[in-house]
Amino acid sequence: MEVEPGRFEVLDQRRAFGNAIYVPSLAPVTRLSHRERHEARRRLMVARFYYWTELRRRRFDDVMQILSESEFFVDERTVTNVLRALSRYLSELCARGETAADLRRAYPSWNWEVAPAKKRRF
Incomplete structure (x- = not known):
């Protein structure tokens, strides 16, 4: 084999x-098909939106910029379209009150820290 x-x-x-x-x-x-990979990326994008808005408490416009320019490298309009298409998944995340630990288990290769790391002073 x-x-x-x-x-x-x-x-x-x-x-x-x-x-x-x-x-x-x-x-x-x-191997996932192209469609399955595309859908997984869209669900991840919604999970990251939830993380930035609900767990990190960032403003909507800041989150859109983070997702479009730093994490997924797509237009803000694309992020908006994904949020509209998967609004049910976003509602489920909010209703269940997903924690950073839950998101870490679902998407282990991403950073789900709730508070920024504090700098140590010597």
């Missing part, structure tokens, strides 16, 4: 020089 480069599973949880021991995974690799 051939293993796709970049796909690894943890062989041993023991730490060796601060890193876990990884080996290539023999699990079958599933």
